Amino acid sequence: MKHYVQVASEAGESSDRPVWKDADTLDLAYVGYGLLIVTLVLVSYVLGAFKWLPYDPEYIRVDLLNAPPGSAGHLLGTDFLGRDILSRLIVSIQAYFLPGLIAIVISLVLGTGLGTAAAYRGGKVEVLVTYFNNLVDSFPRLVLILLVIAAFKPDIYYIMVVVGVTGVPVCASLVAGKIRFLRQKNFIEAAHVLGLPTHVIVLKHILWHHCTPLLVIQATLGMGEAILIETSLSYLGFGVQEPTPSWGNMVQAGANYFFQGKFWPSTAPALAILSTILGFHLLGDGLNSILEGKRGT
């Protein structure tokens, strides 16, 4: 028995050395940038929630339309109605933050459940889960969302449920793959031999000890997806409606002025989208490489 316990600690790859000591500099840079973005998003979310903003995001100034960054105290300039762009960018985070978290929770919980069931039960359950995954993957995400919008209403929470469900297959197949890999390990075998109940092995030894990094990575990438969907939909006019800002409808609102050469009101939210999604992608891939030992790109 002692032998198995020793093997378990070896096979569990738990060394006292912190992981970031062995990590690649590039991956650390990715994770650092990602964490910076996450902090910025969190801080902005709190600022927006309490309305601690430099200006009222819906206050119209007719004397200062499409002002360039830095003019008259507006750090990032103003849009086509003279509204402060910085304040609008900060408030926009309200549009996706909570709904995005809901989508992530749905895809992680359902995905982990289905993945575990498929890998541990095998047989018919696995066939069913594979069928479900293929079925969900058959729909282009935006088309399915448009179908739900047509059937119900353009509500961000409905949309995020769809985003959550369409995120299930990736999560399920990753968890299933991980569990299939872990089941061959000595320490899981040892746990079975020791007579531990299966739910304890699955929940504690497999999911808690070995799948948390994977789930954190999936959550990070999921937030990037949620932002992409939210901005795309509010660009298409189905998300948050004017005058409430969202990065997507800000890009859309600035379009006409963009073609006239006033790039900024449209470009500022586009850059916000770019840097935020990039941050979540890099964080996810950097963590993947550091924690799971998979080289990203």
Next chain:
Amino acid sequence: MKLAAIRPITLALSRELVLTALLLLGVSVVVFVILYLAPGDPFSVLLEGQTPSHEARAGIREALGVPKPWYAQYLSWLGGLLRGNFGTSMRTGLPVFGELVRVGFHTLYLTLGSMLVTLLIAVPIALRSSVRGATGLNWPLTMLAYLVSALPVFWLGYVAIYISIHQFGVFPLISRVSASAGPTWLYALLPICVLGIGNGTLSEIVRYLREEMSRVMVEDYIRTARAKGASVWRHAFKEGFLIPMTEIIAAKIPFILGGAVIVEQVFNWPGMGRMAWQAAQDRDFPVIMGIAMLAAAWVRVGSLLQRVVYVAVNPRASKEGRRVGRAE
């Protein structure tokens, strides 16, 4: 000998075919359930076109006295789908099927063209870094791929439109069909390039192709080929190029179709995506259901073709169980 070799492949392919049919059936159930749960009575609208006349339909309803049960609604809707009857659009009053065929071709050009653009960018990068290994160019290329994948495609569309207005003097927002004068190829090329670059799949495709090619390049049979002076490319082609390419293309079809929804909106392209947008605005159920079915059918056909290539190239595949056709 020939027959013995062909039979397992035929079996494998018929299994794929049955699976595709089952998945499409599932797709129709999902679409039906979403619409069935919708407030209002979308299905009475949907089934309107199936009975010969208004009076007959009213008569049937009257005779039954109650609305049809859900399974009868589903079966009659599915029966209509199989006969090519997708109902009539609530907005235009035209049969949905004809409209779908018309816009489907526009979207087909757009998505196939942009897939080509994506591959024209991704394949050289992947080939270069898998054959040459890590070079000084690796890092900037990786960074570029990340940046491009995070770029919002609608903003990229604006940049392209702005450049085309001010550099080429062409206003590309007039849709391709209605533009009679001027260089029409530009109207088509611009959205195709924008979708090809901005559909968010570029970095994943580069990564997947590079991983697969690098894996194959160090296989024993490639070393043998190299040692005896045979063409490495010819030996590595099937496993290192053809299979990963078809796999990643099939896996990315839904993403490209999703991107098409936005790009068609930006460029006023008369395709499925724009029609879906319009239908979602008007709550035009027959149209949006038809589009969802058609899009899912494309995805399934794409992955069926991928399996066909896979089984044809690798006869061993017919013996092993079905692999989940997902590229991670």
